[in-house]
Amino acid sequence: MSSKDQPSANVLTFKKGQYVFTDHLEEVHPEGASVPFLTAKAILITAEENSFKGDIATIKISDLILKQSTFIDDNGKAVEAHKLYVWPRNLGSTKEWTANKIEFLNEFVMNFPIAIISLEESNGVTWKYITPENFKKIPESIEASSSFQEYAAHQSEYFFLRRPLNGPK
Incomplete structure (x- = not known):
């Protein structure tokens, strides 16, 4: 894992759809911001009105666990997403917050298919886990980038995880 000082121009924010974060x-430390955010590469299928887009892109993954975001568990219960991970003992330590977020995302988000159900104000999202089988159902009328077409052509080589048996916290 590297720490980058870079503009976030090539980092996407969430849209409604399905995502699997792969690596x-x-x-990322944006210029002038006091707190870093986290990004990860994802295979994504987004829905806009009546069309679907397939792509592989870098997404601002830390938006999943913002205070404004909501996680929906298997029973339909809504949980404030920032309560999913273990907060550091030293609440003033940006380094500890970042480490705990990275640990959570590695254990509970990377390689697990998720669906973004709705978008909230200020980058928050409502999300839940979906099955690998549901993620691998590609809509027929999808507008696919060349990188997504490559994924689709070799889909059988991709292995995604099922939702964690022991949910977060």
Whole structure:
């Protein structure tokens, strides 16, 4: 994992759709911001009105666990997403917060298919786990980037995890 000082121009925020984060979980320090955010590479199928788009892109993964975000568990119960991970003992330590977020994302988000159900104000999202089988159902009318077409052509080589048996916290 590397720490990057870079503009976030090539980092996407969430849209409604399905995502599997596959690799490159990284800490990004935007210029002038006091707190870093986290990004990761994802295979994504997003829905806009009546069309679907397939792509592989870098997404601002830390938006999943913002105070404004909501996680929906298997029973339909809504949980404030920032309560999913273990907060550090030293609440003033940005380094400890970042480490705990990275640990949570590695254990409970990377390689688990998720669905973004709705978008909230200020980058928050409502999300839940979906099955690998549901993620691998590609809509027929999808507009696919070349990297997504490559994934689709070799889909059988991709192995995604099922939702964690022991949910977060």
